Amino acid sequence: MRKKTILLTGATGNMGSEGLKQLYAHRDKYHIVILALPSREDRKRLANYKNNDSISIVWGDLTNYQDVQKAVCFADIVLHVGALVSPMADRHPELAWKVNFEGTRNIVDALLSRPDKDQVKLVSIGTVAQTGNRPVPYHWGRIGDPLVPSLYDNYALSKIAAERYVIESGLKYWVSLRQTGILHENLLKMNDGIAYHQPLNNHLEWITAADSGKLLLNVCADDIPEDFWGKVYNIGGGEPCRLTAYQFTDKVYRMLGVDFRKLEDPNWYALRNFHGQYYYDSDLLNEYLHFRREGIDDMLRRLKSKLPLTLRLIPLLPKRWVKRAMQKKALAGNSPLHWIKHSDKDRIRAFLGSRNSWENIPGWDDFEIVVDPPSKKLEHGYNETKAAGDLALADMQQAAAFRGGQCLSISMKRGDLRTKLHWRCSQKHDFEASPYLILKTGHWCEECLKAPWSFDRIAKTNPFIAQIWHVDHPIKENNVYA
16 A cells, blocks of 8 residues: 655654654654755754655755755645744744745645645644734634734744735645644753743643644544645644643742742733633644643653753752842843843833833732633624625625725625635725635734734724734823823
8 A cells, every 4th residue: 555645844843853753653654754954953853764764854945945846746745844933033033934934835836836736735833823912801712813913923923924825825735723832841941031921821722742743643644524624723732731821830840849939020021912822712623633642731740750950959959049040041131121121112012011010010929810710702803603605795894894994895606715805904905815814714914914013003993903902002091002
């Protein structure tokens, strides 16, 4: 029997390496093609897979179309996991755009160039960062919620553009899976101020790297239903993986044998402008792919068994020494403490609201911990109880009006969500997009998403975005935002 050929990008990353491990365990069924950079690091990570009959390695670059075309030419399924993620994407926004958007475009275009393009399947990995900050009471989310990426999140911008390209590509078999935070074995090795970007009361539904790998394995199965394809899904680990940032940080430090409140202060953390949510709809993907096996506690037990000596010593050291060392690291860069110290007004406004807001963050005795309070669903601006086959031009007009714009098309075949229509946003940008993209995935005007961000202005005329933006960007006197 002929083996199915799987192309995997990002095979040396946290999700991709787990996918590779699990696909390789089923090498009797799959031949695995890896597209990887010819760097010293990637060659070292993939050394164990060289000279293997079940694996072919194409040394190349996602941003080079010829390399991509060579890698995809015989693939039955493409698992496009490769990306430049934060914090590296924050430091190199132009490279993030090239890798994440242009790399995805190369994948799609190479597949479209194949004579059998209607047989090959594309699994593209997006990100929870696409929907941006999700403060209470909108800390539960679903596909179709507005895409309002956090300020300075160039990674999210590039992934939004990449997903749009996939959805509107014309490929017959595609799926976009928005990945959430991944619990992996290198989690405690992160050495960047981004750890303090997440507000303490931020809600996030994680997933373990092992379950992410299982997802990549299972999506390659022969029995995936036809109706799975051509849609966008949220990836999440479900109830055992739902914690606020405070709860998660507390768990990690208790695993190390210390109370993190003795080592960090609340004002080390941002107040807004991150990403994360619990999901109303992440069970749907699991019903298709059956990938969930474990929760946060399972991963932390594995981490604890592999703690390096430096971390094992923390409970034995004077807390003031440890705190001083951690504070010095946080002050070094890319963190609220660094922005306050250096009066970075733009980032202070984005992540904290104002210097005054930061100065008024209480200590632990008075800090309010919020754990999954009552939630509200964001409105999508049309009658969601209607079957997809019943949606018509009037529904498009209603959805466009809720976004502060118009549907300019004068006709539409009822139930046809794939043929592009003409739209105009509140900022008078005209564009084409499919009804599926607009109504079902949260996309709207791509011109309005370009940096520098202008959500303050857009929210004044776009109720779709305003309902989430206004929660922690309240309008003050004279129509000025906080």
